[in-house]
Amino acid sequence: MGVITAEILTRLLDEHGPALLLYARQWCDAPEDVVQEAVLQLVRQRMLPENLTAWMYRVVRNGALNASRAAQRRARREGEAAGRDEAWFAASADDRLDAAAATAALAGLPEAQREVIVARLWGGLSFEDIARLNGSSVSSVHRWYHQGLAALRERLGATWPADETNTKT
Amino acid sequence: MASGRDEHQDLNAFEAALAALAPRSERLNRERLMFLAGQASLPAARGGRRWAWPAAFGAMTAVAAGLLLAVVIRAPQAGPAGVAPLAAASAPEADVAAVGGERPKVPPSPDQAPRPRPLLGGPGSWVALCLAPWEKRSAASRRPAESYLQLRDQVLSQGLDAWPQPPGAAVADGAAAPEDAAAPPAAPRSQRELFDELIQKPAAPRAEHPRNSTLSTLDFGARS
Numbered sequence: 001m002g003v004i005t006a007e008i009l010t011r012l013l014d015e016h017g018p019a020l021l022l023y024a025r026q027w028c029d030a031p032e033d034v035v036q037e038a039v040l041q042l043v044r045q046r047m048l049p050e051n052l053t054a055w056m057y058r059v060v061r062n063g064a065l066n067a068s069r070a071a072q073r074r075a076r077r078e079g080e081a082a083g084r085d086e087a088w089f090a091a092s093a094d095d096r097l098d099a100a101a102a103t104a105a106l107a108g109l110p111e112a113q114r115e116v117i118v119a120r121l122w123g124g125l126s127f128e129d130i131a132r133l134n135g136s137s138v139s140s141v142h143r144w145y146h147q148g149l150a151a152l153r154e155r156l157g158a159t160w161p162a163d164e165t166n167t168k169t
Numbered sequence: 170m171a172s173g174r175d176e177h178q179d180l181n182a183f184e185a186a187l188a189a190l191a192p193r194s195e196r197l198n199r200e201r202l203m204f205l206a207g208q209a210s211l212p213a214a215r216g217g218r219r220w221a222w223p224a225a226f227g228a229m230t231a232v233a234a235g236l237l238l239a240v241v242i243r244a245p246q247a248g249p250a251g252v253a254p255l256a257a258a259s260a261p262e263a264d265v266a267a268v269g270g271e272r273p274k275v276p277p278s279p280d281q282a283p284r285p286r287p288l289l290g291g292p293g294s295w296v297a298l299c300l301a302p303w304e305k306r307s308a309a310s311r312r313p314a315e316s317y318l319q320l321r322d323q324v325l326s327q328g329l330d331a332w333p334q335p336p337g338a339a340v341a342d343g344a345a346a347p348e349d350a351a352a353p354p355a356a357p358r359s360q361r362e363l364f365d366e367l368i369q370k371p372a373a374p375r376a377e378h379p380r381n382s383t384l385s386t387l388d389f390g391a392r393s
Contacts, residue, residue, distance in 0.1 A: 014200055022192035031197040039202055043209045065247040096186040097381055121188045146180075153183045 004043050008052075013039075016053060019122040024060050025088055026065035026114055037063055054129045059118060061133060097156060105155040113148030116141050243326070329360050 017035065024031035038059040042049075049055035088106065089099035106114055115134060119125045127145070131138045323331040 003207075006207075007201070009203065010351065012195075013202070017197055017199070018192040018194035021194055021197055025192075032198070034203065035197060038200055039206055040209045043206045088192060090193050092191065097190060099190060102187065117187075121184065122192055129181065129287065131274055149180055149184060149187075156183075 003046065003048050009039065012052065012056070014142055016056060016123070020060050021055060022088055023057060023118050024064040026118060027064040028071060030067060031064065034063040034067055035061055051129065052096055054122070054125060054133065057123055057125060101156055105152050108155065109148050109151060111143045113151065116144045116169055118146045
């Protein structure tokens with residue numbers, strides 16, 4: 001297979017496949033196509049990228065943005081509204097947060113905050129990597145992350161289980 | 170201060186709860202993705218060696234075309250070489266002159282014109298010239314066939330017509346005057362001339378010439 005071996009690809013899909021899907025889902029309705037294309041681009045590389053995870057997120061971001069613009073143009077042309085009512089998370093009984101509510105809350109965040117939260121929480125990227133990814137400063141990324149978390153907690157306040165810390169406020 | 174710490178802890182707890190949510194991945198077909206990745210990893214798919222075979226094919230075609238051109242250039246000039254002398258030798262006057270010992274006047278044949286250089290074989294060939302240094306190449310093209318190898322190349326490419334007459338052959342035929350001995354070597358005669366001469370003349374010992382011994386074996390006994 002060349003530089004990118006089957007083992008590397010399998011491990012990449014296992015560890016980052018769902019997170020890459022979620023990351024692409026912020027912008028487009030067909031995140032699996034975007035992630036697939038990103039993987040194929042990775043296979044065509046002659047050398048392994050230095051930071052494989054950050055590289056994948058960059059490629060997925062660019063692909064998702066392009067797909068989003070294409071979908072918007074198609075929707076304007078066809079007079080359809082872009083629907084994005086699909087849940088982003090798999091529901092589980094062990095979850096402390098409702099998956100559907102979390103999806104709605106995340107979708108309602110500003111794009112910058114949402115992108116930082118998804119890349120940080122599920123992608124495992126550092127603040128420096130995220131700053132390089134969206135072309136902003138580390139301090140801005142840090143600020144957006146905390147602002148987004150606070151906004152999510154406020155929106156999910158009804159579903160956030162009450163505990164000792166919550167009763168004190 | 171305590172409320173701040175509590176809020177920070179609460180935020181951390183919320184962060185952990187949020188991270189515990191598992192993103193959906195059932196729309197990602199892993200098997201198909203691995204298959205497509207294997208296809209994309211092929212060198213042909215990457216486009217890296219797509220030009221190799223067409224380039225090799227083009228190069229071989231060019232070589233074949235060059236060789237064909239060399240053959241075509243050489244072929245027409247080899248044919249007419251025997252036509253003019255043959256016409257001249259078939260005339261009765263020419264035969265009588267040959268019997269009488271005088272060499273018939275042969276119109277200049279295309280043999281006198283510079284012959285195309287053979288492609289292969291020997292130091293005078295195209296291959297040898299291409300390999301020789303540039304300054305030696307021009308000198309070699311002007312120098313007449315001096316060495317045995319050059320003479321061999323000429324005979325192989327142009328036939329027996331290119332074989333020069335040795336000085337002694339003219340004297341043995343009785344046609345050479347003393348002043349002819351000092352003259353430059355005569356032009357090679359055609360094969361037909363030589364054959365006719367052998368047929369009509371008695372088996373006289375000619376100058377030692379390898380070609381004569383060969384032709385004598387072809388004598389069909391038409392001797393006077």
